[in-house]
Structure formats: structure tokens, C-alpha cells
Amino acid sequence: MTVLSERLDVICDFIRDASASFMVIDGEGVCLFANHAIQQLNVTGPLSRYFNGDAGRATLKAGAGQSTPLPFSFEGAKGRQRANIRRITPATEEVILLVKIIQSARMAAFTMASQSEGAAALQAYHKRRVSDRFGAFFNTAREGNAILNRAGGFVYGNPALLRLVGLTEDELTRKTLFDVISEDSVAAQIIGTGATRVDLSRIAPSQFDATLHGPQRDIPVSVSLGSNGSESSPEFFLTLRDLTDSRRFAEVKKLNSELDMANKAMDEFNRLMSHEMRAPLSKLVSIAENLRSFGKLGAEADRYVTMIEEAAKDALLQYSSILSMSRGSKREIVQFRPVELVERLMRQHALIAEHHQVRLNGAISGDRHASVPVDATDVFLIMTNLVSNALKHTTAGDAVVFSITVHEDSRSLELQVRDTGTGISEALRPRIYDAFVTTAAEMEIQSGVGVGLALVKRAVELRKGTIDFTSELGKGTTFTVMLPFAEGDVERVEPEEIGSVANGLNLAPGDTILVIDDDVVNLQILSARLAAYGYKVLTATGGTGALRILKTAQDTWPKLIFIDRNMPNLNGMETTRIIRSRFRARDSFICGLTAYVDHEIVKDMTLAGMNCVEQKPLSNQSLEKYLKPDRARTEVVHRLPRSA
Structure with a gap:
């Protein structure tokens, strides 16, 4: 007797008197053995017909390839019948399959009578060697x-x-x-x-x-x-x-969770650092605006004060650009208008170009006033660094030309900066975008600040764009950047009525305005600007002091409150919640001020009870939206984004 025959005998003895319905078949679907339970169901004929069909042959082929049960169904004498099939011989031997009928509750009750014979079958089963009884099931x-x-x-x-x-x-x-x-x-x-x-x-x-x-x-x-x-x-x-793989999965999941927590902590750190780093620049902008508003400066003094103001604004914008790069694609994208970018670049670099006696020219191809769906902060960061580098390496009497071309057909933006300077050597090309690498007149690599092109490269890659340059020693360099239009999450900067933002705010000279800020300089600057418009100004250096002022206020209740987000003890959001809860009978329009603005910050400040959010520094143009709404009805105020 062969080994296969012996194994078949063992299997048949094992399932002969089982209460479940079993049938042993070969690889062609031919019945080799059917136990008592399956014979009582009268399904051997329907099973044979099923295995002779296309579906049955496919089931045989699939079942022969695995040792775990494979479910299938066939048409029995009393309707559709469920079953499963599995291979019970090793892969090196002839294919022998075991079919088990999945019985319904009614069919199970029908076969329960045979369970009384189980004890006798179990005794015969225990006489077999363990390896013979289980090898057919466990070996594969x-x-x-x-x-x-x-x-x-x-x-x-x-x-x-x-x-x-x-x-x-x-x-x-x-x-x-x-x-x-x-x-x-x-x-x-x-x-x-x-x-x-x-x-x-x-x-x-x-x-x-x-x-x-x-x-x-x-x-x-x-x-x-x-x-x-x-x-x-x-x-x-x-x-x-x-469990090795599942443990690794758990470890990766834990690491991802820790990474998410670290990212959230970094975001909060960025917000706090933004507030601290932007504060001095914001003060410069506000002080410059106050100086010019006095109207007593001479033309030359006014020119330099304006330069101070523009330089501080551009530094703020560059800082925001660099900070937002760390957030990658999660930040919101704001469109830009080519004409506004050209004007800003000319204002920022005019003094340097004049000092170096270099002609600076900007050009636009396409609609100068169209809103381009490419992020404004990215474009400004790229262009201001490229123009700055070009001016550094261009000698007196030569020119730097930058251009902006909008390609509507390919939905892309082309930025180009061309100079007639010293050029870039081939030896430097592989390292030109490395951080802390700059060039000298002799084209040697030197250590230095040299982060401009590294930042440009990073910004281009984040927006899935390309950057390249052509250069010839002694004749100049041309950098070309291609950026695709943003798809999806783009914030459109369109005119909208201030009344939809500042509903019910109707100020007149003599009305009271409360300013809350822990920075005394900011308090003095904003108070002076508000007083110049003829308003009565109350000031508090924190949330606790503001609540004391409001508690004693009677006829001088402020119609408008400017409140800083980040303050010690009670911050701006906590103070706003207390004001809305404790003084429900009084109504004030509350404008939140913050140095760092994103969707989550605007959402949190708005939910705390603020009517709107403004980014510091608060310019005269922004301030007039609240003090003189009839003269400034097309400005945009930060609110909870429409997608929220």
C-alpha cells in the first residue's frame, strides 16, 4: 500500500462518522470518499455536476493551491448550497481535496442524530499515530x-x-x-x-x-x-x-503618532516665534506711518521714512514666506497680481540699484491685473532673492531685468531674472543651490550667509516647479523658474463689502475705543493713531486690566475693541470669552490682532467671540476700514475661511 493510500485511509476513518458533511475528491473533482453525513444530504450528484462546469474547475484549481478553506457555492437539490474546499496533501504529492458542506440550522438539526456515534469514532481515532492523523492538515x-x-x-x-x-x-x-x-x-x-x-x-x-x-x-x-x-x-x-511584522507596524504607528505631536509642537513654536520676531518689524512699520501722518516731514525725510516702512514690510513678508515654507503644502495659497509684485520689487530694490548705479527694469507678459493662482508669498520670496543676487553681481552701468509671464495654455507661471554681471563658472554649478555658499568676483566658493538660492530652490520644489539657469563668464546669468498653477485650495483675493464684516459698527469721533496689548510701544502707537482721528482711547496692558476698565465703564463703553492674541496671564481669546460672557448686555465689535495668521488661528479666535482677525502691524489703510467704512469699502478682513 502506498503512502498516499495510507493517508487517504486515515483521513476517511477520521471523517467517516463525523457530524459535519465531508467529501474527499481528487484534482479532477472525482469523488474518492463521502461520509455518512454528506450522503444523507443527497448532494454528491450536484457537486459532481458543479465540478464538471467552468465555475467548478476554477474552484478546483484555486483550492489545489492553498491549505486554508476556500468558500464556494453550488446549486443543490433544494436551492443554493454553501461549501468550502481545501487541499489536504502536501504540494509534492498528488492533489487530494476535502470538501465540507456548510449546513444551515435546519440541516445541522437533521444530522445531530449521528453525534451519538461520535464516541466510538473518537476511540478509533485515538488508535492512530498522532503524526498520521494531523500531518495531512498541518504540513502545508x-x-x-x-x-x-x-x-x-x-x-x-x-x-x-x-x-x-x-x-x-x-x-x-x-x-x-x-x-x-x-x-x-x-x-x-x-x-x-x-x-x-x-x-x-x-x-x-x-x-x-x-x-x-x-x-x-x-x-x-x-x-x-x-x-x-x-x-x-x-x-x-x-x-x-x-508577530514580527505586526510589532513593526505598531512601532511605525507609534513613531508616526510621535511625529504628529512633534509637528504640532513645531507649529505652535513657529507661531510663538513669529509673534516675537515680527514684533520689532511691526513697530517700525507703525512708527513710520505715524511719522508720515504728522505731515511735517520734508520731502527727503519723507522719502527715507517711506523706505524704512517699505523695508520693514518686505522683511515681514520675507519672514512670513520662509516660515510658511516649513509648513509645506498644508498652508493656504493666496493668489497674486503681477502688477502689484512688480511695484513691490521695484520699491524694495530701487535704493540698492541706485547705490550700485545699476538699471533695474521689470516687465509683464499678459494681463497685469489678473489674479494668478500661484502663491504670492512663494513668488515674492523667489523673485526678491533672485533680483537681490543679480544686483550684487552686476557692475555699475549695466542692467538687471526681471519678467513675469503667465502661460494660460499650460497653466503655469514663468519667472525670469537676467543680469549682465560676472557670470557663474561650471565648477560652481553643482553647488549653486547649497546653503551657505556664495560667489566672489573670481568665482570661488566662499563661506557666508548665502542662503538666498537655497531658499529659492526649496520654495520651487515645494510647489512642484522647476528652476534652471544659463550663464557665461563676464557676460551675465539668467535664472528661469516655472511654477504650475495651484489646484484646489486657493484663496481668491476679491473685493467685498466691509459691511458684511463689520455689521453694526458705526463709529463717530468722540466714541470710545479700547486697545489691549501687553507691548507698551504698540499701545502708544495705536493709541496715537486712533486719537488723531478724534476718538477717545482707553488702554490696557493685559486681559485683567481690560476687565477692570470694562467693569467700571458706564457712558464710556467702548464700541470697538482691539485685542492682541498672545498676552501673559489672560490671553486675547480667554479675555474675549470672559467679555462675551460677563457683559452680555453690552455689545462691542472685537477685532483680534496677531502677528501670525493661518486657518487654525483665525478659527480659534473667531470661535472665542472675535468678530474678525487682523494681522499686525495694523496699517492706516486697514485701520480706516473700522474708523471710516464709507471711505474703504473694498478691503478684505481675515475671517474664518469659507471651507470651515
Whole structure:
């Protein structure tokens, strides 16, 4: 008798008197054996017809390739019948398949009568060798399976388990469960207090995690332990599943969570640093505007005060650009108009060009006033650094020309800066975008601030654009940047009525305005500007002082309140919530001030009870939206974005 025949006899004996319906077939679907339960269902004929069809042949082919049950259905005598199929011979032997009928509740009740014969079948089953009984089921399994005795000794182990523990079959039979997995995980449960020998029946069935001592390293495993329930001949069924990949997944998930927390902390740090770094520049802008508003400056003094104001504004914009780059594509994109960019670039670089006796010219191809869906901060950062570099390397009497071209057909923006300076050598080309690298007249690499082109490169890459340059020594360099139009999250800067933002705000000279800011200089500057318009101004250096003023205010209740977001003790949002809660009978228009503006900040400040949010410094033009709404009805105020 062949090995295959012996295995078939073992399998047939095992399933002969089982309550479940089983049928053994070959790779062509021919029935080799059908147990009593499946014969009573009268489905052997329908199964044979099914396996002769296209769907059945496909099921046979799929079932022959795996050792786990494959579900399928076929048309039986009383309607659609569910079943599953699996291979029960090793891959090196002839294909033998086991079909099991999935019985409905009614069919299960029909076959319960045969369960009384189970005891006799179980006795015959225990007479077989363990390896013969389970080898057909376990040998092709991917997980480690074993049969244990009550003391934890290995009676049988499948090939997957042998590979996992790095032992031969003979070596495994001389081991116990505690020789291959860590005792600390289960020993206390199994042995118990005062016990001297192991008894697996204490915890079977159970499932727990443990550490397996592999041939090269310890392996985290999941242990499943079951029992045949016999008192006279107990056997325990062990399954070991390697958890290495799932542990790695958990570690990656934990690292991602920690990274998210770090990113949030960095965002908050950026906000705080923005407030601190922008504050001095904001004061310069406000002081310059106050000086010019006096109207007593001479032409030359007014020119230099304007330069101070513009330089501070441009520094603020550059700082915002660099800061926003750290946030990548998460920030909102604001469109720009070419004519406004050209005017700003000319104002910023006119004094340097005049000092170096270099002609600076800007050109626009296309609609000068069209809103271009490319982020304004990115474009300004790119152009101001390229123009600045060009002016540094252009000698007196030569020219720097920059241009902006909008390509509607390809939905892209072309930025170009051309100079007639010293040029860039080929040796420097590979490192031209490296940080802290700059060029000298002799084209040698020198250490220095040299971060301009590195920032430009970073901004271009974040917006999925390209940058390139052509250069010839002694004749000049041309940088060309191509940026694609933004898709999706683009904030359109369009005129809108101030009344929709400042509803009910109707100020007149003599009305009271409250200014709350922990920076005394900012308080003095804004107070002086408001007083110049004829308003009565109250000031507080914090939220607590503001609440004291409001508590005693009667006829001088402020119609308008300007409040800073970041203040010690009570910040602007906390103070606003208290004002809205404690003084419900009084109404004030509250405008929040902050140095750093993004969607989340505007959302938080608005939900706290502020009517709108303005970015510091508050310019005269922005201020007039509140003091003289009839003269400034086309300005935009920061509000909660429409997408929120």
C-alpha cells in the first residue's frame, strides 16, 4: 500500500462518522470518499455536476493551491448550497481535496442524530499515530502547529514550526513548550502555587503573547492553545503565529503618532516665534506711518521714512514666506497680481540699484491685473532673492531685468531674472543651490550667509516647479523658474463689502475705543493713531486690566475693541470669552490682532467671540476700514475661511 493510500485511509476513518458533511475528491473533482453525513444530504450528484462546469474547475484549481478553506457555492437539490474546499496533501504529492458542506440550522438539526456515534469514532481515532492523523492538515500550514501532551511535551510539530524554532523533528520531541517560549509569560498560570509539575489543562483553551527562542533571535509570537477535551487521552493543540511584522507596524504607528505631536509642537513654536520676531518689524512699520501722518516731514525725510516702512514690510513678508515654507503644502495659497509684485520689487530694490548705479527694469507678459493662482508669498520670496543676487553681481552701468509671464495654455507661471554681471563658472554649478555658499568676483566658493538660492530652490520644489539657469563668464546669468498653477485650495483675493464684516459698527469721533496689548510701544502707537482721528482711547496692558476698565465703564463703553492674541496671564481669546460672557448686555465689535495668521488661528479666535482677525502691524489703510467704512469699502478682513 502506498503512502498516499495510507493517508487517504486515515483521513476517511477520521471523517467517516463525523457530524459535519465531508467529501474527499481528487484534482479532477472525482469523488474518492463521502461520509455518512454528506450522503444523507443527497448532494454528491450536484457537486459532481458543479465540478464538471467552468465555475467548478476554477474552484478546483484555486483550492489545489492553498491549505486554508476556500468558500464556494453550488446549486443543490433544494436551492443554493454553501461549501468550502481545501487541499489536504502536501504540494509534492498528488492533489487530494476535502470538501465540507456548510449546513444551515435546519440541516445541522437533521444530522445531530449521528453525534451519538461520535464516541466510538473518537476511540478509533485515538488508535492512530498522532503524526498520521494531523500531518495531512498541518504540513502545508503557514503557521507553526504542534500536538502537546499534558506536561507540555511535543508529540508532533509541523514543518512551519520546525523552521520557526530551528529544530529537527527528533530534537523537537525531546523538548517541552517551555524550552522554546519564554516561561515568564505562562509558567505561573500553568504550574500554580505549590505545584511541582506542569498541567496544560489549567489554561486550555487560551491565547496569549510570548517570546519564542528562535535559532538566530528571539521572536514575538501569539500562542493559541486548545484541547481535545478527553480525560483519558488528553491532547493539546498548539498554534504559534509570528508577530514580527505586526510589532513593526505598531512601532511605525507609534513613531508616526510621535511625529504628529512633534509637528504640532513645531507649529505652535513657529507661531510663538513669529509673534516675537515680527514684533520689532511691526513697530517700525507703525512708527513710520505715524511719522508720515504728522505731515511735517520734508520731502527727503519723507522719502527715507517711506523706505524704512517699505523695508520693514518686505522683511515681514520675507519672514512670513520662509516660515510658511516649513509648513509645506498644508498652508493656504493666496493668489497674486503681477502688477502689484512688480511695484513691490521695484520699491524694495530701487535704493540698492541706485547705490550700485545699476538699471533695474521689470516687465509683464499678459494681463497685469489678473489674479494668478500661484502663491504670492512663494513668488515674492523667489523673485526678491533672485533680483537681490543679480544686483550684487552686476557692475555699475549695466542692467538687471526681471519678467513675469503667465502661460494660460499650460497653466503655469514663468519667472525670469537676467543680469549682465560676472557670470557663474561650471565648477560652481553643482553647488549653486547649497546653503551657505556664495560667489566672489573670481568665482570661488566662499563661506557666508548665502542662503538666498537655497531658499529659492526649496520654495520651487515645494510647489512642484522647476528652476534652471544659463550663464557665461563676464557676460551675465539668467535664472528661469516655472511654477504650475495651484489646484484646489486657493484663496481668491476679491473685493467685498466691509459691511458684511463689520455689521453694526458705526463709529463717530468722540466714541470710545479700547486697545489691549501687553507691548507698551504698540499701545502708544495705536493709541496715537486712533486719537488723531478724534476718538477717545482707553488702554490696557493685559486681559485683567481690560476687565477692570470694562467693569467700571458706564457712558464710556467702548464700541470697538482691539485685542492682541498672545498676552501673559489672560490671553486675547480667554479675555474675549470672559467679555462675551460677563457683559452680555453690552455689545462691542472685537477685532483680534496677531502677528501670525493661518486657518487654525483665525478659527480659534473667531470661535472665542472675535468678530474678525487682523494681522499686525495694523496699517492706516486697514485701520480706516473700522474708523471710516464709507471711505474703504473694498478691503478684505481675515475671517474664518469659507471651507470651515
